[in-house]
Amino acid sequence: MEYENQFPHSKYECLLFDVDDTLYPLSSGLSAQCTRNIREYMVNELDMDESKVPEMCAQLYRDYGTTMAGLRAFGYDFDHDHYHSFVHGRLPYEHLKPDPVLKSLLHSLPIRKVIFSNANEAHVAEVVQRLGLEDCFDDVICFESLNPENQITIPNGPKSSVIEYDDDCKRGVVLPESPIVCKPFENAFQQAFKMARINPHKTLFFDDSIRNIQTAKLTGLNTVLVGSSERRTGVDFALESIHNMREALPDLWESVSKSLDAGLSQKIAVETPVEA
Numbered sequence: 001m002e003y004e005n006q007f008p009h010s011k012y013e014c015l016l017f018d019v020d021d022t023l024y025p026l027s028s029g030l031s032a033q034c035t036r037n038i039r040e041y042m043v044n045e046l047d048m049d050e051s052k053v054p055e056m057c058a059q060l061y062r063d064y065g066t067t068m069a070g071l072r073a074f075g076y077d078f079d080h081d082h083y084h085s086f087v088h089g090r091l092p093y094e095h096l097k098p099d100p101v102l103k104s105l106l107h108s109l110p111i112r113k114v115i116f117s118n119a120n121e122a123h124v125a126e127v128v129q130r131l132g133l134e135d136c137f138d139d140v141i142c143f144e145s146l147n148p149e150n151q152i153t154i155p156n157g158p159k160s161s162v163i164e165y166d167d168d169c170k171r172g173v174v175l176p177e178s179p180i181v182c183k184p185f186e187n188a189f190q191q192a193f194k195m196a197r198i199n200p201h202k203t204l205f206f207d208d209s210i211r212n213i214q215t216a217k218l219t220g221l222n223t224v225l226v227g228s229s230e231r232r233t234g235v236d237f238a239l240e241s242i243h244n245m246r247e248a249l250p251d252l253w254e255s256v257s258k259s260l261d262a263g264l265s266q267k268i269a270v271e272t273p274v275e276a
């Protein structure tokens, strides 16, 4: 679909959406189960100490954007597809129901819509399909698009290079780099802009994570924090639910209808012959 320059009165030419806890609410329970699956993966597949896993999982998530990115930084080699099928493939997707309200909101905005998620393609597709939003998006940026050359295929790779997540690391004194590209880091945003041909200054970005929103703001994106009505630094708009889009962002619809009206009057002017 080509929307560019179609709505000259609109401040935005693209809407960029996170998926998890943004397109559906946190109360679905998927995120909580995802955390349990990640912890189980760390204990069962990476032989990590069960008593340390919850804290380490949270710390890696905080430091690296995703626990997976943190595990890779600390030298754990594992097959990404296997990780994703263990962590996401077993989620209770049946908790997600078709969302005709959101579908209708998205359809009523003839502006380009792109998904930008740290999750893998299969997970994004499953969520979008369960919500009944398959025909709502024009492009998808996900784990595979952000990490095309990073497909490690060593299911039980050597763990000799694993770095101890010691107190120095916890204090942030020596944090090894991760090979994984993901939000909330700016390189992930820049890569997404390039791949999906996005002008951040003309794009509205929806995400439930305040740190993603804050990086987004630094890149020039206009931001909408979803899942909270609290306005914080970097947040242009805050919505309790994605369903509140129309009430919180009336300008979006008004600018589109202005452009449509302008287009219609122009068309009528052209098509009505002047009789003189």
Ligand SMILES: [Mg+2]
Residues within 6 Å of the ligand: 018, 019, 020, 021, 022, 207, 208, 209
């Ligand atoms: Mg999210």
